[in-house]
Amino acid sequence: MIFYVRAGLFMGTIPATLDYVIVSCQSLSHSFGRLLALQGVSCEIASGCTGLLGPNGAGKSTLIKCLLGQLRPRGRISVLSVDPAVEPLLVRQRVGYMPEADVYLHGSSGLDMCSMCGQLSGMRRSDAVSRAHEVLNYVGMGEARYREVDGYSTGMRQRVKLACALVHGPRLLLLDEPTTGLDPSGREEMLQIIDDVAHRRGMDVLFSSHILRDIEDTCDRVVVLNEGRLIFEGSLDDFQQEESSVLHLRVREGRERMARALLDKGCQVESLDGTEHLAVKLPAGSTPEMIFRLAIDQGLQVRHLAPATLSLEQAFEKVIIGSVKGGEAR
Secondary structure (H helix, E strand, O other): OOOOOOOOOOOOOOOOOOOOEEEEEEEEEEEEOOEEEEEEEEEEEEOOEEEEEOOOOOOHHHHHHHHOOOOOOEEEEEEOOEOOOOOHHHHHHHEEEEOOOOOOOOOOEHHHHHHHHHHHOOOOHHHHHHHHHHHHHHOOOHHHHHOEHHHOOHHHHHHHHHHHHHOOOOOEEEEEOOOOOOOHHHHHHHHHHHHHHHHOOOOEEEEEOOOHHHHHHHOOEEEEEEOOEEEEEEEHHHHHEOOOOEEEEEEEOOHHHHHHHHHHOOOEEEEOOOOOOEEEEOOOOOOOHHHHHHHHHOOOEEEEEEEOEOOHHHHHHHHHHHHHHHHHHO
């Protein structure tokens, strides 16, 4: 079967201003013998750049293989409105996949590998070669595209894998640990390319990584798995949102005076290092209105008051620990 893919590096994308579902899972389960890799996962992943998070053994790789049609799970799954178990070739035409492991043919050049991937996605050979030049230039391979992949550094191999995933102009890009083995400068360059693809080229991205900072730097949403179960799906901001009883406060001058007044009212107060803010935990039954009343009593002006947020690492640890305790309770 030959698919005709139109020219243009990012031809397959939909304008980023449109909001639509790229992946839908309903009661998705899969096991390897007695090991339950996915357990009743139901979610809808929206357009944009989404991070796939979870500890080792959480089910991330299994989910990606289900999306690609390499595994046939129980339940229902849709990728860009296509069932990968029924039409895996159509899914692979619309999806670009960058695996974690090195996958290349010994003796092949970067250009050979990239053009071959284009042909495997249904492109004519001439179109695949032309597009391979485009994407290899886009990922910064330059004249190295003509050299054998065997002699590439880790960073160059990662760039070629990304080019192979982009060559056919997919609508959705699946990235599995794309910064693995990269030095700091190579990692930063890879993240810049991913950010450009997702936020300026309008391509949807599902980005699996164990490096939380990479997700924080590039993604708008996160899907978190643990022990094969979905434990969070939503925006990165919502994932990092702390409980509403903890507030970050900044007043115009008089910070120490405000801190003492809050302590006298039973609040827990901490100074945030390197900032003029106070972290304030209100006593049970109190509302933020109490802070404004105290500021007026002290003759101070509140310049900033907002719910505290967690770092991505703190939020990740919090939900993982919570899901484990919930499992023990069951």
